[in-house]
Amino acid sequence: MRISCFIFLLLPFLLLGQTKQQAKIDSLLVELPRKQDDTLKVKFLHEISFAYSNLNPDEGVKYSNVALALSEKLDYPKGIAASIAMLAVNYNVKTEYGKAIALNQKALAQYQKLKDKRSVASIYANVSEIYLGLSKYPEALRNSFEALKIYEEFKKDPNTAQVLENIGHVYYEQKKYNKTKKYYSQALDIYNESGSQRDIARCMGNMARVFQSGKEYQKALDYLFSALKTNQDLGMPNSVQGNMANIGIVYIKLKEYEKAVHYHSEALRISEELGFKNNIAINNGNLGNTYLRMEMDPKNVTIGKNSNNIRSAIHHLENAVAICKDIGFSAPQIEFSENLTEAYTLAENYKMAYSTLKSSILLRDSIFSKQSQIELSKLETKRDLSLKNKDIIIKNKELEINQLEDENDRMLYISGILILFIVIFTIVRYLIKQMRSHDNAMAKLIRIQSHEIRGPIASILGLSQLFNFNKPDDPANKELIEGINILANNLDEVVIQVINDTKEKKI
Template sequence: MLTLFQMMVFSQTNPQTKYIDSLNNLFKKSPKDSSRVILLEKISLAYANHDPAKGLEYADKAYKLATDLNLKNRQAAAMAMMAVNHLAASNAEKGIEYNKKAIEIYKTLNNKKSLAAVYSNLSQIYLRQGNYDAALEYSFSALTVYDQSKEYRNKGIVLENIANIHYELKNLKKAKTYYMQVLEIFKSYGLKTDLARCMGNMSRVEMDIENYPKALEYLKKALEINQELGNKNSELINLTNIGNVYSKQKQNKKALTYMKRSLEMSEKLNMKNSIAVNRGNIGSIYLELYKESDQSDLTLLQNAIKNTEEAIRICDSIGFIAPKMEFSQILTEAYSLQRDYKKAFEALQEKTDLSDSLKTVEANQKLSILETERAKSLKEKDLVIKNKELEIIRLKSEKKTLFYSLIISILVITFAFVIRSFLQKQKKHNQILSEIKQIQSHDIRGPIASILGLTALLKERPAEDLSKNKLLEGIEELALKLDEIVIKITKNSSL
């Protein structure tokens, strides 16, 4: 049995005919400016869950008008609308492509708020693809923006997305922790619509741990809030999920009541994908009721076949492939119980073909993810290599600078040593000159003066004077002393 849950994509606007008509009337009267582009975006969004092909037409019109008016911000918003409609048409790859184009424009405009919204949408797409790493990466990118800007509602929505990812990873304890945190945020800020949606998602955890009373409690509270606020789309999702909980508990009559209420609302809103799911679920419940009975009431079996066939017909008309496999399984069993083995075989063959097709799609998606990861890895490696090259250049530059610094340091030290040696020698030289000067003024000039004096005396005395010999001895002694001094001067001067 298929379950519907409110996992945020871009918006939950109901594609009602009256609503679209009112937007078209406003569009006709609007001037050719940004307000007209915004109306085209709203119409595109209104068609998303109803007629994605039509939604794409309006998104394309919005983009062309935004381009003509040179409104970059609205160009990005139109790209995001294309992504929403491609995703609604089960074309996840195109959804990713257009969201990334929107991101590039928002980055150039430094529009962080819109960037965060697209990050959140990309997270949803990757979650559907089973690329949980990428889903978490984009969710946390969005969360960073909302943390900084203190946008508590958006922060709560992103935290809820993270909880959804952990739920898909079967980290139920972690998912529950995040959901409880989100419920507190929405309660404290009186955000009833968000609170109801989170309660609906929280019920999944309770269903998985088979705490069905608690799951019903969350769903019925959510239903009450959505009925109070008039959120029809969310209301029908709650009705479907309550029916699923009763079905899990084998309370098929109660389950059938809620499924029929959900179907009625889906038909009023003309939501074909929801109609298909509810028809298939009703067919499944009728089949269970028939098996529970004594199998004499063929009306139950006929209702099972009728509703399931209608579900498959609607799926074919809107290209809603995913649920068809389960519906084909229900039909196979129902035809077998009716003993229409030919139709049972055809239904089984349909299921097999669908299974092969989905496996091919899944394989292609996985291949695409792997290619993306490979490209990302190569870019990261290239970046690492470039960083290493820059590091090598930096180190070479530092090495060269260090070499020159070392040379300069050596030259400075050598120069300082030479100067110091020169100054020391200069000091010694000055000292020697001083000593020479002292020797000249005292040690040399004194003996010379004495010699001169003695010589004078010799000249005055007669030649036969007996003291002549003594005078000559004195002259000789002084001459020897003078000779020693000269030797000393010569020796000091050679140093």
């Protein structure tokens, strides 16, 4: 009941926020006919285009093109470059990344010709953000460092914070949370000094992800609800849905699934209204993952391959994976494909589970390859050359690069996986036998076995049936083994948790 009431109370805030943003646009449009065809009108058109970028990027493109045509008529080179850059901003929001990159490169050439260093830096920052969305992390970091190098030539340039935040994003995707927190903290300090509420809210939302990764869930929620309130007041629907999505993720971690479903559903509704494919994909994936976790929770009593939770999970996760493929959203596609593999396994659809797992393994290998890690480390080294303690930093980075380059690909053997499975299964049986004297503890373990162990075991059995024993060197066998290894690791984590619980309760 409390959740339903909250939905009712939240909706007016969202509508009010969008109304404020539209009111700003309306006031700009009323003023537009009074403007003469001069350079000031070009800048005014850019303001309208940017205001539309967070609400209706198609209209943003329209006004950017009007600004471009007027700039060319006036022979206004800086206006031409800025109009092209503003087009890139709107195409980026529309998830037409190829166009956005091409337009940014065109604007970059214009600004370099004009020797406008600050604008050159801003284009590098924009391109970095696009590459980040495409999971091309070395390119994202390279462009961010180029931007940062220029901004650092100017004292307290406010755009420095945005670049620091983008660098934090790259390290977050690489799960290097200490570095992520370092760059987010530097950015937040600058935003607090400038007093920009929009930027503070966005950075607080990003910082919350770091706290969530460190299992500081209440701190993450405090940051997210603060950011959500600010974005509602500012009328930023796209930022609102992002905050809601992150709040939903925290509630999944807290196993408060009804609240998670609520926030992810609201985030999906807003993103569908805005028509932003990347956010539609993410919110579908988050919602599907929520239903999957609900099904696997030991407290769930409506289990079964045809349960509503499983059907909902598969529906939303399939939508998410399809959209990610369509727009080249690789990193989320990996995560949602792995979740979809779990859902197919619980639905006893082993053929689809194997096919999805195979695709996600290939994609993960291409994105998180050793070569990518080497490139990132090399870029960090180049950046650190301009900082203090050069000799120590260079040695540390060179060692990191050498370690990455010297690593050899490890072959996985079916016999080792089977032995691991037998050992794990034996441990589980032993634990069950030991816990029979304690009814409550036994009930909990049975729930764990039926939900969290059942899935991986069923998957391993299903995938092992596909192993080609007649031709051990079949390339498909390696992929099968990798899939079994992933599932065995998941099972191992569950067993470790059971062992820890057993020690804590002295069963």
